[in-house]
Amino acid sequence: MLEGMSNIEILKLFAPVIGMQIILMVFCLIKLRNDRVKWFPKWLWAVLIISTGLLGPIVYLLFGRERD
Known part of the structure; x- marks a missing residue:
């Protein structure tokens, strides 16, 4: 499928x-900063x-996320 395409076209x-x-990703990282989390610490969710x-x-x- 991609054989005839150049790198720019791909x-x-x-x-x-x-x-x-x-x-x-950016949206989730912003939500992570403001939300309370379940199961893992925030740093692990960020990773x-x-x-x-x-x-x-x-x-x-x-x-x-913990939902209210």
């Missing part, structure tokens, strides 16, 4: 996904959000 193809991932791509922020939003 980057243009994935740029929206990469941008959305970065925005989601998970940053290091696991899309999975970390989604897991944090679904399971890591």
